Amino acid sequence: xxxxxxxxxxxxxxxxxxxxxxxxxxxxxxxxxxxxxxxxxxxxxxxxxxxxxxxxxxxxxxxxxxxxxxxxxxxxxxxxxxxxxxxxxxxxxxxxxxxxxxxxxxxxxxxxxxxxxxxxxxxxxxxxxxxxxxxxxxxxxxxxxxxxxxxxxxxxx
Amino acid sequence: xxxxxxxxxxxxxxxxxxxxxxxxxxxxxxxxxxxxxxxxxxxxxxxxxxxxxxxxxxxxxxxxxxxxxxxxxxxxxxxxxxxxxxxxxxxxxxxxxxxxxxxxxxxxxxxxxxxxxxxxxxxxxxxxxxxxxxxxxxxxxxxxxxxxxxxxxxxxxxxxxxxxxxxxxxxxxxxxxxxxxxxxxxxxxxxxxxxxxxxxxxxxxxxxxxxxxxxxxxxxxxxxxxxxxxxxxxxxxxxxxxxxxxxxxxxxxxxxxxxxxxxxxxxxxxxxxxxxxxxxxxxxxxxxxxxxxxxxxxxxxxxxxxxxxxxxxxxxxxxxxxxxxxxxxxxxxxxxxxxxxxxxxxxxxxxxxxxxxxxxxxxxxxxxxxxxxxxxxxxxxxxxxxxxxxxxxxxxxxxxxxxxxxxxxxxxxxxxxxxxxxxxxxxx
Numbered sequence: 091x092x093x094x095x096x097x098x099x100x101x102x103x104x105x106x107x108x109x110x111x112x113x114x115x116x117x118x119x120x121x122x123x124x125x126x127x128x129x130x131x132x133x134x135x136x137x138x139x140x141x142x143x144x145x146x147x148x149x150x151x152x153x154x155x156x157x158x159x160x161x162x163x164x165x166x167x168x169x170x171x172x173x174x175x176x177x178x179x180x181x182x183x184x185x186x187x188x189x190x191x192x193x194x195x196x197x198x199x200x201x202x203x204x205x206x207x208x209x210x211x212x213x214x215x216x217x218x219x220x221x222x223x224x225x226x227x228x229x230x231x232x233x234x235x236x237x238x239x240x241x242x243x244x245x246x247x
Numbered sequence: 248x249x250x251x252x253x254x255x256x257x258x259x260x261x262x263x264x265x266x267x268x269x270x271x272x273x274x275x276x277x278x279x280x281x282x283x284x285x286x287x288x289x290x291x292x293x294x295x296x297x298x299x300x301x302x303x304x305x306x307x308x309x310x311x312x313x314x315x316x317x318x319x320x321x322x323x324x325x326x327x328x329x330x331x332x333x334x335x336x337x338x339x340x341x342x343x344x345x346x347x348x349x350x351x352x353x354x355x356x357x358x359x360x361x362x363x364x365x366x367x368x369x370x371x372x373x374x375x376x377x378x379x380x381x382x383x384x385x386x387x388x389x390x391x392x393x394x395x396x397x398x399x400x401x402x403x404x405x406x407x408x409x410x411x412x413x414x415x416x417x418x419x420x421x422x423x424x425x426x427x428x429x430x431x432x433x434x435x436x437x438x439x440x441x442x443x444x445x446x447x448x449x450x451x452x453x454x455x456x457x458x459x460x461x462x463x464x465x466x467x468x469x470x471x472x473x474x475x476x477x478x479x480x481x482x483x484x485x486x487x488x489x490x491x492x493x494x495x496x497x498x499x500x501x502x503x504x505x506x507x508x509x510x511x512x513x514x515x516x517x518x519x520x521x522x523x524x525x526x527x528x529x530x531x532x533x534x535x536x537x538x539x540x541x542x543x544x545x546x547x548x549x550x551x552x553x554x555x556x557x558x559x560x561x562x563x564x565x566x567x568x569x570x571x572x573x574x575x576x577x578x579x580x581x582x583x584x585x586x587x588x589x590x591x592x593x594x595x596x597x598x599x600x601x602x603x604x605x606x607x608x609x610x611x612x613x614x615x616x617x618x619x620x621x622x623x624x625x626x627x628x629x630x631x632x633x634x635x636x637x638x639x640x641x642x643x644x645x646x647x648x649x650x651x652x653x654x655x656x657x658x659x660x661x662x663x664x665x666x667x668x669x670x671x672x673x674x675x
Contacts, residue, residue, distance in 0.1 A: 107413060112435035116418055150437050154593075156419035157377045169378075173339045174537060174583045175496035178575055211421060211587050212537075213378045214342040216496035216567070217503050228380045 093136050097125045101140045111141040115151050119158050124226060128159040156210065164199045164206040166246050169223040173212035179233065181220035185209075187236030191243060204247060251506040252470050252482070253463075253490050257350035263385040266392035269353040275398065277472035278357050281364060282406040285472070290365040291317065294468060296476035298488025302343075303333055303424075303461030304535065304564045306487075306553035309468075313366050313458065316448035320367065320456035329452040330368040331433060331459045332359055334375040334382065335417060335424035339537030339587055340567035343492040344462040346504055348375060348382025351466065352389040356412065358465035360398075361472060363410050366458050371412040372433050377419055386414050421591035425641045426459040427451075428593065439595040440641035463492055484510035487552045491563075497532075497570035498524040510550035513542070516568055527572040530672075531657065535564020537584045538646030540653035541577070561653075576672040577658040578665050581650050582610035588647030596639035602629055603647055610651070616668040623655075623662060630655060 215221035221232030295310025432438035451457025500521030589603035
């Protein structure tokens with residue numbers, strides 16, 4: 091599977107916008123991920139070739155940034171905050187409930203390919219703790235109860 | 248004049264204003280005035296006189312920082328200068344810049360333009376964390392609007408001042424907010440901190456003089472230009488100018504952002520949040536985010552500014568007040584922070600890369616009641632070795648050890664109880 095023509099074009103535009111191929115590497119990874127859901131080896135190599143950088147250079151960023159996914163993820167990625175303010179407001183209960191509901195643990199994807207659950211550091215939603223980011227737009231949801239997250243998951247299904 | 252000049256124009260639903268709407272609210276008046284009436288030197292002096300200090304945590308006088316950069320830039324010779332806006336807010340407990348980015352993009356952009364004019368920058372790069380995509384989108388829309396209005400580009404408003412501006416969207420990782428790592432991130436390098444000297448003011452982005460300012464800091468600048476340095480100083484209760492955007496979270500009834508005079512006390516902020524959750528008693532608070540030392544009941548009336556909190560043994564940091572009540576276990580809380588800092592170490596320096604996971608593991612053992620006296624000794628050894636600044640490239644490790652050090656000092660009894668295999672507090 092090769093990258094879509096519009097992704098290639100967007101990567102070229104990003105290189106222009108960011109003042110060079112190297113400075114646009116992260117944006118290129120984000121464009122690949124937005125189009126494909128995650129960054130496969132083949133797509134990484136293609137993006138690197140488009141920019142004229144080495145695969146290793148691009149992968150050194152891909153493996154550093156926690157929001158770039160180098161393995162397949164579900165249709166909806168749930169980033170559950172495990173920062174202190176969320177913990178103090180019952181994030182552990184929400185974590186337990188969602189893990190039980192989906193039957194997966196952090197870092198895993200449901201067998202139907204619908205959901206991936208990840209724990210992330212403070213997401214700047216401490217006034218809405220416990221909070222999470224949902225989907226590719228990183229939509230902030232909270233304060234979450236186990237029931238509410240349950241509902242959000244049902245809606246997404 | 249409103250008591251909340253920084254955030255008073257934000258809409259309750261946080262939807263950003265269009266350029267036209269913002270102009271009707273006085274937007275870009277400060278820029279128009281500055282370009283017509285103020286020299287860059289005048290602007291630097293005005294901001295210095297206002298007492299504005301960097302809101303990212305360092306607390307350095309913003310005007311002085313700009314002045315030093317202008318001096319360094321003169322020595323660096325001809326070539327471009329850059330302004331980087333640090334919108335990577337990721338300190339645990341901090342959520343103030345989210346509001347400024349999402350709801351008030353034009354205010355930040357105007358502040359960045361004024362700063363760029365003051366330091367002679369020709370390009371502004373706004374780095375925004377991935378969790379704040381709505382904020383990045385609001386900035387991108389606002390930039391397009393002011394480009395069409397002729398407020399960006401060459402010879403803005405016939406002043407001879409030229410400027411371009413763009414957003415750099417990040418993708419996670421706390422270290423990106425460290426100013427030299429942020430510069431690396433924008434250049435496309437793996438974002439690890441750089442050694443200083445040279446300082447960014449001498450050799451920053453692309454090897455050129457660079458200023459990195461926080462979102463809140465820059466959002467204050469249009470207000471200073473519009474209303475004057477004395478007015479800005481008068482907003483504060485202390486020597487440090489302005490209002491401050493405090494973020495209160497944890498065990499309070501209504502966690503929220505509060506814009507209040509610089510120097511407002513934790514007691515007042517907690518009261519404005521409806522008090523401690525369910526009428527319980529305060530155990531402790533961190534006044535400025537995860538990397539600041541714990542304070543307790545006796546320090547509730549310390550004015551929350553950089554100077555007073557430093558004197559009290561803690562720090563204003565990002566103004567993120569995290570509240571622990573009597574049901575919150577300090578050992579468990581510190582363990583949460585430790586996991587965060589261990590995970591977010593960039594891995595460049597050995598003590599941080601290898602030390603912080605060890606600290607985190609020790610705290611997890613203690614939290615679970617599986618620690619021994621040796622565990623505590625090891626933890627103390629890490630505190631002694633890793634707390635001093637200068638043992639790694641940046642201050643992540645020192646910051647990470649701050650809650651551990653202050654926790655061991657303040658909650659020795661709770662740590663002792665955990666050694667005996669029981670938490671005297673119970674789960675939060």
